[in-house]
Amino acid sequence: MVPLNWYIWLSGVLFCVGMFGFITRRNLIIMLLSVEIMFNAVNISLVAFSHYMEDLTGQILVFMIIAVAAAEAAIGLALVIALFRNKETITVDEFNEMRG
Amino acid sequence: MTLKHVLIPALPLAAFIINILFGKAILRTKAHWIALIGVAGSFLCSLSALSGVLSGHIVNEDLFTWITSGSFKVSVGFLIDPLTAVMLIVVNTVSLLVHIYSIGYMHGDKGYYRFFAFLSLFTFSMLMLVMGNNFLQMYFGWEAVGLCSYFLIGFWYYKKSAADAAKKAFIVNRFGDFGFGLGVILIFLTFGSLHYSDVFKNPAAFAGQTIMICGHSFNLITVIALLLFCGAVGKSAQLPLHVWLPDAMEGPTPVSALIHAATMVTAGVFMVARTNSIFVLSPTAMAVVAVTGGVTAIFAATIALVQKDIKRIIAYSTVSQLGYMFVACGVGAFSAGIFHLYTHAFFKALLFLGAGSVIHAMEGEQDINMMGGLKKHMPVTYLTMLLASLSISGVPGLSGFFSKDEILWMAYAHGGGIGKFVYLLGAITALLTAFYSFRLIYVTFHGGFRGGHDKEHHLHESPQSMTLPLIALALGAVAAGYVGIPHILGGHDSFAHFLAPVVGEAEAHGSLSQEWFVMISSIVIAITGILAAYYFYIKNTKIPEGIAKNFSPIYKILFNKYYVDEIYDVLIVKPAYWFSGAVINKITDAIVIEGVVNGLPTIVEWFSRRLRKIQTGIVLHYSMFMAAGMFILLILILSKLYTGRF
């Protein structure tokens, strides 16, 4: 049997990979992917906790997260399209109309 | 608490709001109606409140609590007891009459609606001051009446002297108010509450406490009382902070009558009477009050002897009479002080309004030497002012007699050095008062007109809206005193009994014969003063000039008001200017002004501009900040676990 903390480790590592992508990549779409990675990292730990605690709450939450992730992806991608229409780029650091 | 009590201050407030909002655009020359209705309503309500108090119905309730935090409570509440009732009557009566008077006096002024708006606001503030049931409300009322006074003195702000006078009044009052504010804070710290009912419940319990100031220990109650008295000195123009009041005469005359004679300046007396249970615990403070009052009384009276400006004479007379009131308070006869406050309101307001009537007729001329013989041109003004002068001089049968005699007797009967001393001062002042009052009457109204022919043609009696209030006030000046006829004259001293529950009854250590002696001597003094004035200014008009010439140093000192203004100028104003000019401007300009006043914002702004750079507008940087913040939080919270420290 795999120890629980292995899953938590995996979750933590995956979360940080996603976070690294999110805070450094300039490509909007990759940033969105990074967020998905972070969600999935959380999912791993939730499913693992849920399994080890013999309680389905975590898995229900995973189910919800997947549903909401879909919703977020839809909105995020719609925004990407709207932005691309306005500025012909998806390089995120070029959106600095407002600052200070 | 019933509606009528709330309406007393609410009506003038409503009048103020309506006038300030719609006065300029809609009401214009009709502005007085709103103010008049407000004050008249308030007057009727206060009459009804008085009858309530007379039938033993005392109100002490919080109307509404603004904020509370532990024992600190800011609330608006009304305490309507005999003292408040008297003040309500005084304030509302004079205010109502002054409102009516102003219709004629201010007619055609371009700030007509503004004038009435501020009059209403002042009435409201004054009513809040006297009706309050806690020190904070009194303090706010105190500041509010000061502010109104400031606006009204400087009503003709385009006149430099008016603007300067307003500024002076404001600044001088700051000194007093600072002390008052400290006193209120000290009261809160000592008693843990600012409500009268809590503070006055048992102040004696704190009598023995001391407070350390600069390494010396002082009696706590004395310190509180003296701080409070500081405020009274400023507001009631006692030595050495009296300098603002004569200058305040730059304001319109109705304002002088209402604010600077009858009501606001007496707030100091009211406050001392209100806090009598604190003052009586401190003989030191009482002595200070009595001596300050006595010295101010004689000091101001001597100045009034030689002034030429009709309003200034009356202004110094006011200062002097206020001194009387403090003498009464200082010898523990608070009810006598309030009694004098009450009668004084009538005859002093009358004097001012009469003076206003004269000035109105003289088209702005205020020098009494340019007047004379006005008796036949303006009989109503003459007669009413004569009655007021008789009253202030203490001629038997008029209201001033009863109240002034009461004070003198109380001072005399107080015994001890202080009592004798202030009695002596008071008696001399009474002589001077009678003299200068009748000097005013004789020079202004008798003899021949000295202002030239052109002016003489224009002389006329003032319109009815101005004479009616004069007549009404004259009735007061004659009859107001009959509520307090002393026992010795077969009366019941009802006024003192009425106030006794609030201010207690003064003990008089004296026999009947002594009382008779004091009374008769004061009558004699009054008559002597009047006759002397008659002799000097009617019979033998050369004498004053001769005296002025022969005793020119004294005359000069008096005429220049003991050079107090000049002394202040040299001691305080000039050094302050010099200090600000030489020290602040030159030496610390670069450091203090640049550094603190401009610099602090500049530094902050500089900092702000630098800090803005962090906000690059790039999401990645923002997210990096978020991640870094999260990282730091994680370190913060987990470092305890791993290192044992937080």
Added chain:
Amino acid sequence: MTLANLRPMAPELILIALGLVLLMLDLICRKKEMLAIVTLIGAILAFYFIKGSHGGLFDGMFIADLYSNFFKTVFIINLLLSTLISVKYLDTERALHGEYYALLVFATVGMMTMASAGNLIVLYLGLELMSLSIYVLCGFLRNNIKSTESAIKYFLLGAFSTAILLYAISLLYGSTGSTDFNKIANAVAVMGAGAALKPLLLFSVALFVTAVGFKIAAVPFHMWSPDVYEGAPTSVTAFMSVGPKAAGFAIIGKIFFVAIFGLHVEWVKLLIPISVATMITGNVLAISQTNIKRMLAYSSIAHAGYALLGILTADGDGLTAAMNYMLIYMFMNVGAFAVVIMLRTEDFAGDELKDYLGLAKTHPLAAFLMMIFMFSLTGIPPTAGFIGKFYIFTALIHSGQLKLAVAGVLISVISAFFYLRVVMYMYMKDPEVETPVSDSLYLKVALAISVVMVIVIGVFPGKFIEFAKASLILQ
């Protein structure tokens, strides 16, 4: 389960129905003003139903209690005011209507769900419902580069904070075995002092602080807010400067004061530097702003800092003060934004500070209202802002945090500098351009409500304090 059983969630149900109706009405209704009126009617109806809403539903997932009702009141008033100020503004910006109001309504439902959540799952879904709606609202002027940019900024960082929140939830779930607030509280209580020794639990506390800090725009998680506030349509800015922030405080009450109250020593230690930094950053950065929306954004950061001070006391008084602060903040902030919107006309943006030069001469009423809101934001008595600050600081002093209270007062002095500068611009300078103002009846109603409430709360704060006090979950 019958419909009557659902009474506790009547306000939510009404608003959901309202949102759906709005979406459909948009198709058949020509006159777009109708949509606003329907929104107002629905919101008032929901408001009316708040009062009788009591009890839990769905095994304690949904809890309608006085605490949630307090926040629901705030949210629905916020919805009402935002709707009122939107009508004319949307016209000026030529934006779609139906979806706009529906999204406002759904965002409000999300906030209400958060306030009455009994479970972390519900809280998460409410938060997402609110956030997604607001992301879209920010980018509503999709041909406007600023609007879309603000939306993507908010969206990206919001998604990041959601991920952090989820991570926190998963770790809390793992350490306590439940997602129900009361069960978590019990589990933490059982651990006793050992709770502070569980690394995963502490880890999740830090993550919660991060995620909630993002929602209320606390430093250093605040950086989205100036950009988003500036870029978003002004009516949305008004809406989101209050709604999500108040919702953030609502979940602070749920998470910090109920679920992990056993760890309050820890989270207070984390929140102290955050709140101080938030006040300083918000106030200092507001000084050098030239755009009024941006200035108000920084000011809203600072106000979150003050409200956080109330949270730091970790007691009922402080939470009451913070809740009360949110209520007050809503009126003054929405009011200020309403004035900003008032200046927005067809060919005039009206959101630069210099547009306010001499406003008192050209539009005395607008200037006067702005002055009252600025006074209130500064905290000058007798406006509501003073009451808010007063209770925050006294709560701090009573809980023994004297130093923080003094720091808070000193820092709030800085704020006078930029708020009163607006007043000075309006009253002491001469106008540069003749600025027209919009004369929408709806806008005027919103302004009237805000200014009356600012004054009324300022003068009669007793009732409102009682209201907030009575709404407390932990006594």
Added chain:
Amino acid sequence: MLSKVFFLYFASVIVLTSSLAITRRNAMHGVLYMLLMFFHLAGLYLFLNAEFLAAVQIIIYAGAIMVLFLFVVMLLNLREDVQKSRFIRPWIIGFIISSGVMVIAIKAARSVEVVGTGRWGIKEIQSATHIGAIGQELYTHYLYPFELASLVLLVAIVGAIVLAKKRLK
């Protein structure tokens, strides 16, 4: 033992593919690596007796969300963006923060213990089937979140249309 080997395989592939996904210059490649990662995640879920979630993971994540991503990547003409440098300038700071958090996370999760006390042990789930168990929970106890999720999706639909529609009315 075997399970550990399998876990290590899945875990390392997940970490590897995710790392690759976020470092690819071309978003398209990133998306494809993500697909690979999702399949392995599904495998991991199977491992944890969550068959339904594994299926959902593939159907929704791989089948829907990633396809949406692909659509968008292909819809936009990203030729210029691909040329630009991949990371923001002080990426090293991001790297330090991420690895710092990672270290803390690993350290914090070193000794995590939970006790299986719930009513859905492996046996119970097997007898009810996973989909049955989830269904039972979802439509009874978690009905409210389920309904809320529908609202979230509705907002997403409306919002996506509002944002992506071509022309204003």
